[in-house]
Amino acid sequence: MSLKPTLSKLLPSIIFFVVMFMSSLAINPSMIFYLPSTLIIYLPYAFLGMGQLFVMMTGEIDISLGTAISLINVSFVTLYGRGINGPVLIIFPILLGLIIGIINGILVGFVRINSLLATIATMSVWQGLALYILPSPGGSLPFWLIKNVTSSVFYFPSYVIFIIILLVIWYVFKKHKYLKYFYSTGSDIKSAFENGINVNYMKFFAFVLDGLMIGIAGLIVTSYMTSGDATVGPEFLLPSIVAAVIGGASLYGGKGDILATMLSGLGLGFLNNTLFAITTLVIPPAYSSLYKDFIYGVILIITLILIGAYEAKRK
């Protein structure tokens, strides 16, 4: 398998991204003017898709990703509520994400539990902790933090910083030997092991990277929500998996492209917001979110079927 992101590998995600971008533009042309200021709310999908991708490359999956966002969200807000302020506050969600990733990684990599089962269990652990920390929605974040994360750092737009972070991750990993190790661990764990790759460590490390991505996404999500809610996370699980799958990943492991996943993650963000715009325009607000989920699910299945057909043809 070639490791280069050839055009045929990127094609589904490019098409998906363009279609989603164009359709949101067609429905609401004025969005192009405030795109820079709203771009930040699409970025978590790209980060979470990447996190899921790293894990899926090694043939595992992270089901706990959604509730991990909830846990980061509520503990972040509660920490500020307890009077802690300053730069440590920005580090905190990323640190917590790393801890979450390390715990998942130890369970899957070294304790050797099937990742689906292990993260099913940790999903309950994060959700339970989140509800324990903040039983009902509330709390707030300091203004300086919201401003720095969602709009600009010293007149420098913050979404650019996050996009640079994404590109740096892509650049670091596209040639890095760990990417090859991830691929080979995922596609054939036995021969990877026999070739001297520490497969358990690779699985562990993939989850740590996943945790880092979850931490960054948690920071962004909490900053644009500006408050805490223990049930905010689970809706991110399906998009994260779908972004990785459009990016070429498979549950069997050993596949997937970083850049393609980022693009499709952003595309999913556009899709989410377009649907929100349509449904609130056409349908009374009380029902709009219900219709949104329905159309969202149908579009995702159709997209995945088209991608399945494309992959089958490419082979």
Add this chain to the structure above:
Amino acid sequence: MIQNKLVNFFKKYKNMIIPYIITIIFFLAGGFITPEYLSITSIIGLLEISVPMGLLAIGETLVILLGGQNLDLSNAAIGSFIIIFAATLKNYPFILVLILVMLFGLAIGTLNALGIIFGKVQPLVMTLAMASIMDSLSYLYVGAHAYGAPSNTLIYISTSRIGMIPIAFIFWIVFALIILYIAHFTVLGRRLYLLGNNQTAGFIWGISRNILTIIAYSLSGMFGALAGLITLGIVVVPYFEVMDSLAIPVIAAVILGGVAFTGGEGSYIGVIGGVLIITALTNLLAMFNISQGLRIFFYGVFLLIVLAIYSRRKALKV
């Protein structure tokens, strides 16, 4: 001699015995806290509340036996929709509702299978998306507020008892026996196990993997719908997404019951034990006077401990 035989018996049926041992440990732990926990009524009550999850686990077992990452996360959501749907049909004859509900489950399960086979969508994603479609379908069907109620027949079937034994439990056992018979004593069942064991084969004895996949997923949908129907009889007042929280515990129950995620290994006998573990654990945690958050937290921690003890993959050795 007898000891050796016992050890061999245990080794052979380890996966089917251990779940029951863990359940008994949880029971004794519960009895240690409050002695009434070990009374016959409380044990029967536990069996009764296990029924919806037990029904879901039948379909889930069939799907996971297929191997190759097959799993069904949508069966619980199908049940949630059925709760909303069947409540609006109170005045129709029960048999009609039952047939309609089973057909609906079969249809949605078949859609899952078709998406997986011909759309080449990965099972996890397909069924997760289907679950979210089912949830919004129930809102689309009744609007923002659920209404209606189960018919008297349904309430009778779900909650009444013959002597001490709940009728719903009898239904579960009947279905379990049917599925165990099909899985272990018919050609169809043997084909399922053979295909699960041999992931590269497209055909075994003239039956294609696709047909078996459709059968497994459609039955999973059907049992999801039946579980929804029984749950409606128990909760009586319909509300949204009642069963969604079962989707993931059911998979845990199946795996704890000794069914291998790689397919073709394990039996529903063990899975019944897995279902009992999960309900006994939930019950045990409900006995402590702690907040819901901590309850969910400890649930996850216990699950991790059980998984770490006996669901580890083999270490690779040079």
